[in-house]
Amino acid sequence: MENVQQSEKYIRAQRQVAQIKKFYKHVRIFIVVNIVLLLIKFKVLDYFNGQGFQNENFVDWFEWNIIGTPILWGIGLLVHGIYVFRFKAIPWAEMKPGFIKKWEEKQIKKFLQEEDDKSKP
Numbered sequence: 467m468e469n470v471q472q473s474e475k476y477i478r479a480q481r482q483v484a485q486i487k488k489f490y491k492h493v494r495i496f497i498v499v500n501i502v503l504l505l506i507k508f509k510v511l512d513y514f515n516g517q518g519f520q521n522e523n524f525v526d527w528f529e530w531n532i533i534g535t536p537i538l539w540g541i542g543l544l545v546h547g548i549y550v551f552r553f554k555a556i557p558w559a560e561m562k563p564g565f566i567k568k569w570e571e572k573q574i575k576k577f578l579q580e581e582d583d584k585s586k587p
Contacts (some may be wrong), residue, residue: 481555481557482550482554482555484555485549485550485555486550486551486555488550489546489547489550489551492543492546493543496536496539496540496543499535499539500535500536500539503532503535503536504532506532507528507529507532510528511525511528
């Protein structure tokens with residue numbers, strides 16, 4: 467019994483480490499992409515300003531897209547971090563509320579009963 471508990475603890479720890487690695491990979495990609503977006507922002511705006519392009523709608527659209535991406539992605543990154551570090555990367559199935567689990571069990575029993583009824587002559 468102790469070996470089973472040890473192996474379950476090991477599997478949970480292994481899953482936690484894998485989730486932490488995924489989170490840090492997500493952070494690295496977030497940083498790199500946003501640095502590239504900032505470089506593009508300054509280069510593209512300089513290019514259009516140098517060409518005499520003064521369409522304010524385009525500039526506003528471009529600015530909001532360059533600013534909105536890190537904000538929305540940052541919110542997603544925050545949620546990812548909370549899931550990994552606060553909830554210890556508990557599988558989503560274990561985080562379901564009780565009423566959903568009860569409903570699923572009820573539906574499974576219903577479908578099993580229907581299958582049993584179909585197989586009876």
